[in-house]
Amino acid sequence: MQKANAIGDREIKAVIMDMDNTLFDFVEAKLKACSAVVQVVGQTDEMELLEYFIKHPKDVESPECIKDYLKDHKRNDNDTFEKCVELYERIKIENIHTYPGVKETLETISNSELRFAIVTDAYKRNAMARLKKTGLIEYFDLIVTGDITGKKKPAPDSILYALKKLNVRPEESVLVGDSLTRDIDLGNKLGMVTVYAAYGDRNLFEDRDCKADHEIDNIAAILEILDLR
Numbered sequence: 001m002q003k004a005n006a007i008g009d010r011e012i013k014a015v016i017m018d019m020d021n022t023l024f025d026f027v028e029a030k031l032k033a034c035s036a037v038v039q040v041v042g043q044t045d046e047m048e049l050l051e052y053f054i055k056h057p058k059d060v061e062s063p064e065c066i067k068d069y070l071k072d073h074k075r076n077d078n079d080t081f082e083k084c085v086e087l088y089e090r091i092k093i094e095n096i097h098t099y100p101g102v103k104e105t106l107e108t109i110s111n112s113e114l115r116f117a118i119v120t121d122a123y124k125r126n127a128m129a130r131l132k133k134t135g136l137i138e139y140f141d142l143i144v145t146g147d148i149t150g151k152k153k154p155a156p157d158s159i160l161y162a163l164k165k166l167n168v169r170p171e172e173s174v175l176v177g178d179s180l181t182r183d184i185d186l187g188n189k190l191g192m193v194t195v196y197a198a199y200g201d202r203n204l205f206e207d208r209d210c211k212a213d214h215e216i217d218n219i220a221a222i223l224e225i226l227d228l229r
Contacts, residue, residue, distance in 0.1 A: 005114060005227050007174070007193050012226065014168040015109055016159065016192075018177035019120040019127060021200035023106075023219075024098045024134060033092035037066060037084045041075045061126050098134050099199065101220040108228050110139040115166040117142035119159055121152045121182075142166060153182040156190060176222060179203050180210040188212075195222060 005012045020026035030053065034046035052065040063085045070076045070084065109116050117140055120127050124145040131137040144162045151157035163170060170190040177183025178200035187194040188210070196212035197219065214225050223229050 005112070007225060007227075010193060011172060012114065012174055012193065013172040014115040014117065014163070014166045015174045015176065015222075015226065016117045016119050016162055016166075017175075018179070018183050018197070019118050019130065020122060021178040021202055022176060022197045023102050023136060024096050024130070025200065025202075026096065026130075027202040029092050029095040032095045033088045036091045037069075037088050040080065040084055040087065041070065041073050043073065059123060060121075061123065093129060093133050096130055096133050098136070099219055101218060103135065105219045105223060106136060106139040108223055109226070112226075112228055114226070115141050115168060117144060117162045117166060119144045119153075119162050121146040121158075123147045153179075154186040156186060159186060159190060159192075174222075174226065180212075181207055184212045185210040195225060 017023070030050060031046050034049040038044060038046055038049050049066070049069050052069045053060045053062075056062050056065050066084050066088060067076065067081055070081055106116075118127075118131075120143075122130070122145060124147055127143065127145045128137070131143070137143070142162060142165050144158050144165075146152060146158070149157040149161055153159070159175070163173060166173075170192045174193045174195060175183060175187035175190075176195040176197055177187075178197040180196065180201070180203070184194045184196050194212040194214070196215045198215050199217050199219070216222060216225075
């Protein structure tokens with residue numbers, strides 16, 4: 001039988017976390033990878049390539065984004081494409097580093113009676129590579145990636161899938177994420193306790209009106225909310 005932690009009048013049995021920019025600065029890693037690629041074709045604006053990834057309709061890590069960028073810069077030969085894809089993936093992974101206190105915080109949650117999951121829009125191949133690089137994979141009971149349901153947040157499908165697998169109700173769960181639109185507003189609508197990871201928010205163009213139940217400026221602060229200090 002699951003032991004519950006109390007948050008106000010809520011009995012909490014599970015924690016669901018976002019991954020990118022909640023556990024590590026993924027935007028910074030992508031920018032460094034983009035910088036390496038644009039230099040191959042004699043360019044200097046990494047933001048230009050980043051825009052190709054941001055605007056991709058399905059997979060923000062698709063190699064097709066690099067192919068389209070190279071084509072627009074008249075360097076779409078196969079050798080250059082393969083070189084740039086390998087360079088992008090290698091530099092990106094090399095520059096993924098957890099925020100201060102992440103491992104200690106995740107270990108504390110993992111060692112508690114709470115069920116613990118990641119829900120990310122990243123596809124499995126990318127999510128697992130990042131979690132292995134950071135050494136975080138061992139802390140989670142469940143990892144839900146974007147290709148499991150085929151729906152991205154703020155669609156509720158991935159969160160509902162995780163809740164079902166964890167065998168908990170939304171009101172018994174905490175959702176932690178850096179996006180006010182894709183994480184916090186979604187969690188609020190589902191009736192979860194929401195925790196806004198303000199320290200990782202790189203979503204410059206989101207609606208800022210949504211409010212979380214709690215806001216934290218470092219990941220370790222979640223432990224006090226969960227009464228795990």
